[in-house]
Amino acid sequence: MKPEENTPEENKPGEIVSLLLKKGLLTEQNAAYAMRVKSKLSSDKTLIDTLKDLKYINGDQIKEVLRTNHLSLRIGDLLVELGYMSRAKLLTALNIQETQQGKRLGKVIVENQFMTESAFMDALSVQLGFPFIDLSIEDVSPKVIENIPIKWCMANNFLPIKQVKGKTLIAFADPFSKTDIQGAKKLFGNNMIIGIAAPNMIEKKLERLCSGNLRPKTIVDENTAIGIVETILGNAIDQGASDIHIEPFEERLQVRYRIDGILVPFKMFPINAATMVAARIKILCKANIAERRRHQDGRMTYEHKGNSLDLRVSIFITVFGEKIVLRILNRINQILELDHMGMQPKMLARFRKDVLNAPSGVMIITGPTGSGKTTTLYSCVSEIASPQISIITAEDPVEYVVEGISQCSIDPKINLTFEETLRHIVRQDPDVIVIGEIRDNYSANVAVHAALTGHKVMTSFHTEDSISGLIRLMNMDIEAFLISSTVVCILAQRLLRKVCPHCPEVYTPSSSDLKLLGYGPDDMKKYTLLKGRGCPVCNHTGYKGRVAVYELLVFNEFIKEAILECRSSYELRKIGLETAGLVTLMEDAVSKVSQGITTLEETFRCIPQLLPPRPIHEINRLLGVS
Numbered sequence: 001m002k003p004e005e006n007t008p009e010e011n012k013p014g015e016i017v018s019l020l021l022k023k024g025l026l027t028e029q030n031a032a033y034a035m036r037v038k039s040k041l042s043s044d045k046t047l048i049d050t051l052k053d054l055k056y057i058n059g060d061q062i063k064e065v066l067r068t069n070h071l072s073l074r075i076g077d078l079l080v081e082l083g084y085m086s087r088a089k090l091l092t093a094l095n096i097q098e099t100q101q102g103k104r105l106g107k108v109i110v111e112n113q114f115m116t117e118s119a120f121m122d123a124l125s126v127q128l129g130f131p132f133i134d135l136s137i138e139d140v141s142p143k144v145i146e147n148i149p150i151k152w153c154m155a156n157n158f159l160p161i162k163q164v165k166g167k168t169l170i171a172f173a174d175p176f177s178k179t180d181i182q183g184a185k186k187l188f189g190n191n192m193i194i195g196i197a198a199p200n201m202i203e204k205k206l207e208r209l210c211s212g213n214l215r216p217k218t219i220v221d222e223n224t225a226i227g228i229v230e231t232i233l234g235n236a237i238d239q240g241a242s243d244i245h246i247e248p249f250e251e252r253l254q255v256r257y258r259i260d261g262i263l264v265p266f267k268m269f270p271i272n273a274a275t276m277v278a279a280r281i282k283i284l285c286k287a288n289i290a291e292r293r294r295h296q297d298g299r300m301t302y303e304h305k306g307n308s309l310d311l312r313v314s315i316f317i318t319v320f321g322e323k324i325v326l327r328i329l330n331r332i333n334q335i336l337e338l339d340h341m342g343m344q345p346k347m348l349a350r351f352r353k354d355v356l357n358a359p360s361g362v363m364i365i366t367g368p369t370g371s372g373k374t375t376t377l378y379s380c381v382s383e384i385a386s387p388q389i390s391i392i393t394a395e396d397p398v399e400y401v402v403e404g405i406s407q408c409s410i411d412p413k414i415n416l417t418f419e420e421t422l423r424h425i426v427r428q429d430p431d432v433i434v435i436g437e438i439r440d441n442y443s444a445n446v447a448v449h450a451a452l453t454g455h456k457v458m459t460s461f462h463t464e465d466s467i468s469g470l471i472r473l474m475n476m477d478i479e480a481f482l483i484s485s486t487v488v489c490i491l492a493q494r495l496l497r498k499v500c501p502h503c504p505e506v507y508t509p510s511s512s513d514l515k516l517l518g519y520g521p522d523d524m525k526k527y528t529l530l531k532g533r534g535c536p537v538c539n540h541t542g543y544k545g546r547v548a549v550y551e552l553l554v555f556n557e558f559i560k561e562a563i564l565e566c567r568s569s570y571e572l573r574k575i576g577l578e579t580a581g582l583v584t585l586m587e588d589a590v591s592k593v594s595q596g597i598t599t600l601e602e603t604f605r606c607i608p609q610l611l612p613p614r615p616i617h618e619i620n621r622l623l624g625v626s
């Protein structure tokens with residue numbers, strides 16, 4: 001902003017200089033000298049700038065004196081003194097104000113284009129030190145306005161925003177209006193921080209608050225960042241997405257959802273929305289809003305249709321700006337009963353009898369990221385939860401809240417580490433300990449030792465299949481006899497997309513697909529295979545929803561012996577298949593293909609092929625599929 005020329009009759013100290021003199025920040029001699037210097041200058045420098053040039057005062061001192069004394073100063077004089085507008089323009093503005101009774105000077109100045117609104121806001125916030133509140137990205141905290149008469153706010157042109165360190169941050173249209181400040185003081189006393197926001201935005205928000213109930217209703221209006229973010233989050237939750245990707249490109253902001261494990265496009269927004277959207281999300285997840293050059297992360301709670309959801313936010317800097325990924329942690333109705341998880345009849349019966357009903361021992365669920373381990377873990381926990389037993393968890397983070405059990409979210413930022421939590425967990429007299437994930441020797445040892453002392457331990461692991469889970473455990477510095485005497489089972493799993501129920505079609509597998517399975521041309525003939533044609537319901541993918549496929553390795557005497565003898569993975573797998581009734585991931589998937597639940601394509605996409613599957617009728621017999 002360029003200072004404007006001042007007329008010569010102003011060669012007397014203004015209000016700010018008088019205040020500086022009064023506060024002893026400036027001497028009379030220095031002020032007089034600066035005035036003489038200024039009168040000799042041909043440029044249009046203000047007295048304040050001259051004082052700064054002479055190093056008699058600095059910008060911070062000015063801000064400080066204004067911040068602490070602003071209630072006694074007049075805004076027009078300040079703008080002139082700081083060089084934002086000329087005395088002549090101020091006089092015109094004051095004349096106009098007189099004819100328009102009750103109108104604030106700031107409004108007159110902006111309306112008559114003596115200054116732009118942004119320059120005016122800038123003057124107040126940057127120069128005078130009032131925090132500027134951008135209401136297009138900042139929301140009103142419901143708590144703050146809960147018991148506030150909105151009509152009173154309207155009458156006094158202010159809007160309470162949120163609590164900041166025990167004080168209420170309040171947006172004023174004119175922070176120099178004594179009546180407005182007094183009006184707010186009646187409600188908040190001295191416990192407030194005076195901020196400034198665009199007057200029309202304050203008005204709009206107040207009207208919105210007033211028209212509906214007293215709680216703020218976020219209007220889904222795609223012209224504001226709040227509206228865009230609301231649209232993105234609300235739709236994602238409605239569509240059952242697990243992740244939201246917001247990516248800036250050269251000319252557009254792309255939003256995609258991960259639904260059933262696959263990214264699907266949601267919407268494009270103009271690229272100029274990117275910064276606003278990022279700022280809004282940063283406010284929600286308490287990240288640093290000013291930081292735009294470094295990766296950041298955060299967490300937020302989001303209310304949607306009466307449900308409270310937790311989201312984990314990651315902000316990553318790309319060449320085109322900030323890419324934001326939000327993970328939706330506790331999705332609505334995500335905890336399924338074990339009966340509806342897709343475990344086939346005989347496997348489910350065995351899992352209940354040998355694993356869930358066992359009084360102690362370690363149960364491990366294994367699979368890569370996104371294979372649904374956590375969902376299965378929670379289903380198991382909610383199946384065994386009862387008032388007679390105590391269940392306690394250490395998770396990173398808690399993804400679903402289950403009623404009646406004690407869950408702890410690991411938070412390394414505050415030094416609430418896995419180690420620390422596990423040390424304390426055993427002293428809590430639990431019957432069942434849930435360890436979100438075994439990721440090092442320490443947690444593996446805790447699991448095994450807790451089982452040894454009679455606890456039931458449920459945990460997950462990050463390996464391809466059940467046998468490789470076992471091998472990894474054997475390589476973790478745990479005595480073989482400890483593993484063989486404590487681990488009850490390893491359950492490997494994957495999620496396969498289900499054929500869309502709205503557009504299924506019968507299909508015949510190609511001979512190359514059959515060859516991949518080691519099957520002949522007739523081996524699948526008796527079964528009705530289905531595939532989705534693609535329709536609007538399934539986003540034209542042919543798939544809707546997902547089903548889990550499982551590989552359950554229950555530790556019998558033969559397996560235990562093989563562990564003690566440190567057998568190879570090939571031998572362990574063979575023993576499992578021959579003696580422990582093991583059905584591989586591939587076999588469970590092929591069985592589900594034969595039932596028209598999923599497709600061969602999906603099977604090959606997701607399942608590692610280690611051994612060729614046995615004939616379908618044999619698999620279905622082992623699984624109890626009729």
Ligand SMILES: [Zn+2]
Pocket residue numbers: 500501502503532533534535536537538539540542543
């Ligand atoms: Zn469909």
